[in-house]
Amino acid sequence: MSMSSEKRVLVTGISGFLGGYVAAALLKRGYSIRGSIRDPARASQVRESFRAAGADITRLELCVLDLLDDRGWAEAAEGCRYLHHVASPFVLTMPKDEDALIRPAVEGTRRAIRAGLEAGHERIVLTSSVVAIDGGHVSYGRPFTTHDWTRVDGPHVNAYHKSKTLAEQQAWRLVDSEGARQKLAVINPGTMLGPLLDDDPGTSVAIIQRLLKGEMAMIPNLIFPYVDVRDVADAHVAAMETAEAGGQRHIVANNGVPLADIARMLREGFPEHAERIPARRMPAWMARVVALFNKSLRDNLSRLDVPRSYDVSSGLQLLGRPLRPTHEAVVASARSLLERGLA
Template sequence: MNSTPEHKRVLLTGVTGFLGSHTAIQLLQKGYHVLGTLRDMDRADSIRNTIGKYTTNSDNLTFAEADLLDRNIWRELTKNMDFVQHIASPFPAGLPKSESDLLLPARSGTLDIMEAATLNGVKRIVVTSSIGAIAYGKSSQELKQTLDENSWTDENNLKDTTAYYRSKTIAEKAAWDYLKNNDTGLELSTVCPGAILGPILENDFGTSANIVISLLNGSLPALPKIRFDVVDVRSVADLLIRVMEMPKAAGNRYIAASARMSFKDIAIMLKQTYPEIKIPRYEMPGMFTRLLSLFQPLLKPVLLETVQRRVDLNKAKRELQWMPISAAHAVISCAESAIKHKLIASWKN
């Protein structure tokens, strides 16, 4: 790595989140001082205790209460910071009541943080985007091509996007446009993860973990016939830090995913590991997946995955020597931790 992290300071937004807490752990382990933002300071003690189980450097972790829509707070929080890891973004388990609940904080929050970082001389900001900002909003002709970091989701194509994907696309485009239109020394890099699995640290876990939990707790009677790109949360945190530290990453987007998997692939892995659990084996046709989504909000955002999307996952590996944890390990470690935290209601132990 091209950095000496001792005493360097990182502002990390969304420290209580699934990815935020894992990233904080890895930053602290490397010697960084981390200021983590959360929406409610009442969560500070519990997240400190959680993070403290995985690093001996939790004394270098401080907290600040912040809202993505509070423009003024970011000018204060970015003072004396070397880097910003902007991870916080609304990610609902189901469909939002209003699309503006996602779009407004995602776009405005990103721009306000970038403006504040520019004002206070931050070296680089890393924005966590999503593969949803790359591989969606596509025509049938575009879907015949292999997509990569040069591809952008068309947020105006409502048929092939979700509100969440549109929010991530709009926010990331706004970040790149900000640098294009402002003469600033701030460096920007973005990371676009697929479905994030891996070990859950506490009951406040990432939405994607419901993919595994739904198969273990019996809430899915059959398997949706869909595929999606999977990545371990620890590997995303590792990539976020590589992108922050390495000079060659400035001005670049990076997809974070290790493999494309189907619900059936995941079900088979879980059945092999937990043969005593009743896990569905039958793949339901697309029309039944759509019908089930009326009763299972979890499935609504993933209905788009019935379409084949070819995505090149190699740029981060090639340029940054990133070696992600296997998708299989991401699945099983997610399951193990969900059971450990008693998130599987039917689990007998």
């Protein structure tokens, strides 16, 4: 292996929230990055966001990859030692055709894993999600572990849950078929919050944006497991560098927090905006009625009134420290939105 490839890492989806943080963390540790974007017109914007974040962009190279197109994957993987496959579609309102989410997630994962294996990458780190673990179950009275899988035919399992579950299962099948299970490490994060790297709030931080803007008259009791994006990025780096991380899933998430508690954190943390941040809770019966007419709420009924907890020992062992508390991630998201004039 040449010295040029010794420290080069392919990171897919580098223009996304997590992809940007993974690349930035790797740059800080001295790696060179080949980052994939889907739209070449975004290249200068991506470089500028890294420059503004203080990253050394002389070690940043961009390439164009499409999750649904074979072209370029072998070339992108060539000359790299590691792969982080972060790119995958993420929405809160599901498309009419669930394959619009499932196909790019599953086929993109297949292309990425195959490219990494064929290029001889030492470690492949896949971004999955807790939704590949905790969906479609009948009982939620125990902590979910890395041995649990979402039942894709279970109740209230939406297209996003299916996309992450089927994509991760595809990844494990591929490495197992090549006798290369130890090459793959999977990170299963919760809903990611934290400071923005650019002016795109993405999907998860948009929840904080809506609360700050007062766009909800009442708050449904949606309970999500949140995590700071910086912790998830650090977990990706650790999964790449730690030999023992291979062949395993790693849950990186705090336990579920009701949306009303998130709103309270915002009111307490930003009292000058407290008047517009909703405080009224929506009763469960009303939420189910509203869901008949509100697709976003209907698509997330699995999170209504259902607290979930997780055995996060694998993620904590990987990081070697506690996760940032949800409150810290919420405040960091809000501060970033306000500083950028996005809320």
